[in-house]
Amino acid sequence: xxxxxxxxxxxxxxxxxxxxxxxxxxxxxxxxxxxxxxxxxxxxxxxxxxxxxxxxxxxxxxxxxxxxxxxxxxxxxxxxxxxxxxxxxxxxxxxxxxxxxxxxxxxxxxxxxxxxxxxxxxxxxxxxxxxxxxxxxxxxxxxxxxxxxxxxxxxxxxxxxxxxxxxxxxxxxxxxxxxxxxxxxxxxxxxxxxxxxxxxxxxxxxxxxxxxxxxxxxxxxxxxxxxxxxxxxxxxxxxxxxxxxxxxxxxxxxxxxxxxxxxxxxxxxxxxxxxxxxxxxxxxxxxxxxxxxxxxxxxxxxxxxxxxxxxxxxxxxxxxxxxxxxxxxxxxxxxxxxxxxxxxxxxxxxxxxxxxxxxxxxxxxxxxxxxxxxxxxxxxxxxxxxxxxxxxxxxxxxxxxxxxxxxxxxxxxxxxxxxxxxxxxxxxxxxxxxxxxxxxxxxxxxxxxxxxxxxxxxxxxxxxxxxxxxxxxxxxxxxxxxxxxxxxxxxxxxxxxxxxxxxxxxxxxxxxxxxxxxxxxxxxxxxxxxxxxxxxxxxxx
Amino acid sequence: xxxxxxxxxxxxxxxxxxxxxxxxxxxxxxxxxxxxxxxxxxxxxxxxxxxxxxxxxxxxxxxxxxxxxxxxxxxxxxxxxxxxxxxxxxxxxxxxxxxxxxxxxxxxxxxxxxxxxxxxxxxxxxxxxxxxxxxxxxxxxxxxxxxxxxxxxxxxxxxxxxxxxxxxxxxxxxxxxxxxxxxxxxxxxxxxxxxxxxxxxxxxxxxxxxxxxxxxxxxxxxxxxxxxxxxxxxxxxxxxxxxxxxxxxxxxxxxxxxxxxxxxxxxx
Numbered sequence: 001x002x003x004x005x006x007x008x009x010x011x012x013x014x015x016x017x018x019x020x021x022x023x024x025x026x027x028x029x030x031x032x033x034x035x036x037x038x039x040x041x042x043x044x045x046x047x048x049x050x051x052x053x054x055x056x057x058x059x060x061x062x063x064x065x066x067x068x069x070x071x072x073x074x075x076x077x078x079x080x081x082x083x084x085x086x087x088x089x090x091x092x093x094x095x096x097x098x099x100x101x102x103x104x105x106x107x108x109x110x111x112x113x114x115x116x117x118x119x120x121x122x123x124x125x126x127x128x129x130x131x132x133x134x135x136x137x138x139x140x141x142x143x144x145x146x147x148x149x150x151x152x153x154x155x156x157x158x159x160x161x162x163x164x165x166x167x168x169x170x171x172x173x174x175x176x177x178x179x180x181x182x183x184x185x186x187x188x189x190x191x192x193x194x195x196x197x198x199x200x201x202x203x204x205x206x207x208x209x210x211x212x213x214x215x216x217x218x219x220x221x222x223x224x225x226x227x228x229x230x231x232x233x234x235x236x237x238x239x240x241x242x243x244x245x246x247x248x249x250x251x252x253x254x255x256x257x258x259x260x261x262x263x264x265x266x267x268x269x270x271x272x273x274x275x276x277x278x279x280x281x282x283x284x285x286x287x288x289x290x291x292x293x294x295x296x297x298x299x300x301x302x303x304x305x306x307x308x309x310x311x312x313x314x315x316x317x318x319x320x321x322x323x324x325x326x327x328x329x330x331x332x333x334x335x336x337x338x339x340x341x342x343x344x345x346x347x348x349x350x351x352x353x354x355x356x357x358x359x360x361x362x363x364x365x366x367x368x369x370x371x372x373x374x375x376x377x378x379x380x381x382x383x384x385x386x387x388x389x390x391x392x393x394x395x396x397x398x399x400x401x402x403x404x405x406x407x408x409x410x411x412x413x414x415x416x417x418x419x420x421x422x423x424x425x426x427x428x429x430x431x432x433x434x435x436x437x438x439x440x441x442x443x444x445x446x447x448x449x450x451x452x453x454x455x456x457x458x459x460x461x462x463x464x465x466x467x468x469x470x471x472x473x474x475x476x477x478x479x480x481x482x483x484x485x486x487x488x489x490x491x492x493x494x495x496x497x498x499x500x501x502x503x504x505x506x507x508x509x510x511x512x513x514x515x516x517x518x519x520x521x522x523x524x525x526x527x528x529x530x531x532x533x534x535x536x537x538x539x540x541x
Numbered sequence: 542x543x544x545x546x547x548x549x550x551x552x553x554x555x556x557x558x559x560x561x562x563x564x565x566x567x568x569x570x571x572x573x574x575x576x577x578x579x580x581x582x583x584x585x586x587x588x589x590x591x592x593x594x595x596x597x598x599x600x601x602x603x604x605x606x607x608x609x610x611x612x613x614x615x616x617x618x619x620x621x622x623x624x625x626x627x628x629x630x631x632x633x634x635x636x637x638x639x640x641x642x643x644x645x646x647x648x649x650x651x652x653x654x655x656x657x658x659x660x661x662x663x664x665x666x667x668x669x670x671x672x673x674x675x676x677x678x679x680x681x682x683x684x685x686x687x688x689x690x691x692x693x694x695x696x697x698x699x700x701x702x703x704x705x706x707x708x709x710x711x712x713x714x715x716x717x718x719x720x721x722x723x724x725x726x727x728x729x730x731x732x733x734x735x736x737x738x739x740x741x742x743x744x745x746x747x748x749x750x751x752x753x754x755x756x757x758x759x760x761x762x763x764x765x766x767x768x769x770x771x772x773x774x775x776x777x778x779x780x781x782x783x784x785x786x787x788x789x790x791x792x793x794x795x796x797x798x799x800x801x802x803x804x805x806x807x808x809x
Contacts, residue, residue, distance in 0.1 A: 310579045310594060372667040380770070384594055387760040391574050401668055402760040409663035420667060 027535045029214045029514075030237045031527075032222040036189055041175050042165035043116050046124040048523075049221075055524055056195055056217060058165025059179020059202075061090055061109065062158055066520045066528035069328055069432060071158055075104065075166060075179060075202075085153030085476045088161075092144040097200040098168045098177040106146040110138040111169035113148055125163045128436070129154065155473045155481065156433040181212040181531040193219045203531055213516075213534040232258075232509050238535075239517075239526045240509040244381075245313040248507040258509050260519045264317050265506035266324045266429040269385065271373060271422055272498045275451040277458070279418040284367050289421070293352045295496040299338050300345040301396050302389055308502050311384045315507060319500035321489045322440075326503070326521045327432050330482065332489040342396055349396075361397035370399040371421040374413065377404035385501060386424055414449065423449070424501075430523055434472065434485045441469050441488060450497045461495050549797035556794060560607035567600035572761035582783075589783050592771065596761075602787055605763035609745050610794070612679040617740035619683030621733050624690030631691070632698025633725060639695065646695075649688035657685060658751060671762035678751065678758060682744045690736040697732050701725055742795040749791065765791050 037050040042058045045051050061076035073079070076090040096104040116126040117136045129136065134151025141147060154160070171177035176184065181203070182195035195217040203211040220237070222228050229247050231237050233254070243251070243259070252259040273289035274281065281289075288294045304318035318338070323331045346356070353364030361369040373389070375382040386402040393400045405413070413420045429436075439445035443457040443466050457463035465488050472484035492498065506521040515534040519525050527533060559566055568586065575581075575595035583590045589598035631642035661681055669677065701707055707724055715723075745765060751757040752766015768787035778784055 306576050310574075310576050370668065374667060380593075380773075383760065387594055388574065388576075390760060391572070399670075401670065401674075403667045403674075404759075405663050406659050409660075 026216070027214050029217045029527075029533065029535065030220065031217075031239050031241065032220045032228045032231070032237055034221075034223050036221055037193070040184065040187075042167065043112075043121060043123045043125060043175075045163075052219065052524065053184065053193065054165050055180075055527075056182045056530060057178040057180040057184060057198075059096075059104075060162055060164060061092075061166065062161045064159060064162040064432070064522075066522040066524075067518055069522070071162070076161075079158060081157050081476070083476070085155065085157060085474075086151070087147055087149040088157050089145070089147040092146065093202060094144055096179065096202045098171055098179055099183040099198045099200055100168075100171050100173050100177040101200065102168050102171040102177055104166070104168075104179060105143055106140040108166050108169050109146050109148075110140055112164060112167045113138050115167065116164065128160050128163070153474055153476070155435045155475065159433055182217055185216070190221055192221060195219070201531070205532075212531040217530075229509075232511070235511065238511040238514050241524055241526050243507040243509055245311075245315040245504075245507070247509075248315060249313055251509055257512060260508045260510055261315060262506040262508065262519045262521050262525060264324060264326050264503045265521045266326050266432075266503075267426060268319050268322070268324060268429070268503050269382070269424070269426040269501045270319070270498045271389070271424040271501065272450045273371075273422050274414075274418060274420050275458070275497070276418040277451070279420075281421065284363060284365060285371065285421065288363065288369070288371075291352050292495050293348050294354075295499065297345040297348040297354075297396075298393070298398075299496050299499045300341050300348065301398075302392050302499070302501065303340045304338065304501055305340065306392075307385055307388055311381055311388065312502060312504060315505040316502040317505075319503045320493070322437070322492055322498065322500060323434065323485070323489060324429070324503045326506075329478075330432065330434055330485055332486040334486070335489060335493055338493075345396055356397050359397055360399075368399070369397065370401070372401040372403050373422040373424050374403045374405050374410055374420050375424040376407045376410050382424055382426070389424075415446075415452070432522075434469075434481075434488075438469060438473065441465055459495075461491050462497075465491055546800050549800040553794065553797050553801065556606060556790070557610060560603055560610055563600075563603040563607050567597070567603045569597040569600045571596065571601045571604040571763050573597070582781075589786050590781075598768075598783070598786070601763040602768060602790065605765055605768050605787065606790065606794075608675055608758060608762065609748060609765040612675060613741050613744040613748070614737075616679040616683035616686070616744045617737050619680065620686040620740055620744075621690060621737040623684070623687035624694050624736060625729065625733050627687065628691035628694030629698050629725065629729060632695040632700075633702060633721060635699065635702070639699075642691065642695065646688045646691050649685065650692075654685060654747070655750065658682075658747075661685075662751075669759075671759040674759040675762055675764065678748060679744065682747055686740060686744065686747075690733075690740070693736065694729060694732060697729060698725060701728050738798065738801065742798045745791065745795060 033049045033052055035047075035049050037053050038047045039045060039050050040053060042054045045054050060074050062071050062079060063074045064070070065072050075093050075096065077093050078091040080089045082088070090109065092104070092106055092109065098104060113136060115121060116123050117129065118126075129150065131150050131154045132152030136151070137149040139147045139149065150157075166179055167175055168177045178198065179202070181198055181201050183198050184193065185196040186192075186194040197212055197215050201211060205211055222231070225244070225247065228237070228240055229251070232240050233251075248259050248261065273295060275286075275289050277286070279286070308314065308316040308318055317325075320335050320337045321332060325331050325333075349361065354361055354369065356362075363369065373386055375386055383402070383404060386400075390400040390402055410423070414423050439447040440449070442448065443451070443454040443462045446452055448454070451458055454462070457466055468484045468488045472481040475481045475484065506519070506525050508519045508526050510517050510519065510526060513535055515536070516529065516532045517526060518529065520528060522528065568588075573596060575591055575597070577595065578591055579595040580593055581587055581591040581595070587597050587599065589602060592598050592601065627642050627646075631639040658681060662678070665677055701724070707720060710720055710724060748757055748764060749766040749769050752764055752768075752770060757766035758764040765787055769791070771784050772778065772788060
């Protein structure tokens with residue numbers, strides 16, 4: 001009896017010790033996303049939650065280092081873009097296996113490119129590779145050699161491969177067989193996604209340890225930002241990838257070491273006037289909005305410093321150009337920031353015949369200057385910015401009516417009916433290359449917000465922007481491209497078809513238990529080096 | 542109970558009078574932005590602190606209450622009149638008119654109000670002043686909020702038409718206009734009165750809901766709905782309890798309306 005008791009105690013001790021060991025080794029990273037991913041197919045990604053899944057699971061040939069903003073080799077050990085910019089050759093890494101054990105080869109890259117460029121798939125990632133009519137040809141020249149030929153040159157071709165997750169041509173598990181650091185182990189719609197460490201991940205640290213350090217990643221689907229913040233404060237999640245200014249300040253007051261401001265991001269807030277000739281606006285208003293002097297004066301009378309300080313609590317900076325200063329290479333550092341000067345604004349307006357009469361600004365025909373600005377309802381920052389611009393413009397005798405609309409109604413007005421006067425919106429930018437903004441800057445572009453889809457450029461300066469943007473798209477020399485893009489930035493600064501207001505900071509919350517974190521301004525700000533992240537002292541550098 | 546009702550009416554009277562004299566009572570303009578002190582804590586100059594843009598919260602509360610308390614009864618009056626007209630006519634005439642009006646009523650009751658308001662609001666002209674925009678918002682509420690009241694009025698009118706005193710009047714040769722003017726309208730008035738009082742808090746809350754969605758009264762004009770948007774970020778509220786002032790005022794005012802309404806219902 002006594003012997004049995006001792007055996008039982010010993011067994012219990014061994015079991016308890018074993019459980020303790022397994023609990024320590026099962027490190028898990030936890031964070032939240034706002035919604036369910038729309039797709040698990042890496043070729044069809046078009047939303048942020050799906051992009052998160054792709055980033056965690058997808059193996060890419062080249063990866064843009066979010067910190068240095070330079071391309072780095074991943075599954076390709078070397079690459080070369082041809083002189084004419086039409087083709088790219090890769091030398092692939094050897095002895096790499098998908099998460100299910102299927103070997104990786106050049107055939108998988110060819111299969112992925114063929115699937116990506118299949119017009120019937122309608123892949124948003126594939127669209128960025130479509131340079132012109134014709135087929136994309138893949139030439140497998142060896143087990144680890146592949147060349148991809150495009151019908152027309154593509155500017156920044158190699159950078160686009162950061163978005164292409166290689167799929168297996170042979171695995172029965174199809175897109176579930178991955179080359180990235182994690183594979184999807186469990187998914188409960190509306191609740192969570194669970195990723196386990198890819199046992200076949202090819203990367204090792206400098207000490208020869210296989211990456212990633214963290215065993216699993218659990219992503220909870222949590223649409224409410226307040227609840228996400230509360231969960232972070234309770235220690236239930238390890239980071240918040242993107243914080244707004246108020247939450248940042250609240251967190252910084254309570255737990256200063258967890259709040260991180262990575263400085264200005266790529267995102268911009270801007271406003272523009274409706275310059276569509278066929279819009280249902282009175283002729284005199286069309287004339288105001290078409291005048292560069294009028295737009296300049298409005299821009300000069302907006303106190304951007306106040307917008308950044310009051311609306312974004314100092315976590316933003318006045319915008320200078322359509323390219324954010326966070327975009328280290330493409331931003332034109334020579335551009336002078338727009339000054340806030342009411343007197344200069346009134347003088348500029350006077351050149352067009354505007355004059356003050358009893359505190360009201362009137363045009364040369366006596367019309368009181370009054371217009372409306374639309375923005376999307378529910379976005380407090382934009383509503384506050386509009387309210388501040390309203391007061392700024394009131395100081396030079398302009399009456400601004402702020403109208404908040406539900407998003408579908410707003411989009412209908414700015415893209416179909418053109419029944420609006422000015423619009424205040426923000427553009428989220430994920431891509432460093434200005435080529436990604438071709439549809440905004442070409443006068444024929446659908447996203448040429450102030451006057452979209454023009455058959456012929458309406459103004460000489462728009463024709464000049466068209467020429468410069470096409471030049472940069474067809475030029476392979478990065479520095480020559482930069483010169484053209486700089487010129488576009490200067491023209492936009494002079495003509496102000498878009499009045500750039502502020503660039504917000506990229507802010508995040510990071511738990512103290514998370515190691516090797518270096519928050520950056522490019523998405524995904526916190527977990528861009530997911531395979532290097534560690535919890536506690538495991539894998540800490 | 543009588544004392545409570547008197548206190549409620551007194552409270553409504555005080556709030557109403559203060560808001561009507563907001564120009565005299567408010568320490569600042571509701572629109573002026575003190576940009577150096579956004580989100581300030583309460584002080585002698587700013588009794589309820591300042592909002593995110595540095596506007597005096599107390600002044601905005603006074604003006605916002607004025608907007609909501611003046612326009613909600615106006616919208617309630619409009620919806621009650623529409624209900625009286627449509628419901629009364631349907632109940633009095635009966636037959637195909639009653640069936641048509643009741644069908645339209647059912648349609649209005651079945652429609653999701655909020656989405657309808659959002660859609661209708663999106664179709665309105667953009668270049669209107671904040672004052673006009675608030676008037677439009679409440680006019681919309683009035684135009685869309687008559688259906689439930691119309692059903693009650695119709696049922697009552699139908700019952701009245703079958704009552705002995707109306708049948709006697711008919712048998713005595715009274716004309717349709719005489720029946721309507723002398724018998725129907727005086728007997729429907731208490732119901733309409735009660736419907737009017739019930740609608741006021743409903744419209745106040747609907748405007749508040751629209752304001753929370755950012756679709757209420759246009760900037761810079763304040764309203765209760767706009768002021769309540771500050772409560773969206775609930776995790777920061779424990780440190781700033783003064784932000785609850787508009788909510789407390791709304792709850793107390795709506796409660797007072799309900800206490801006052803109970804008496805009106807009793808009359809009905």
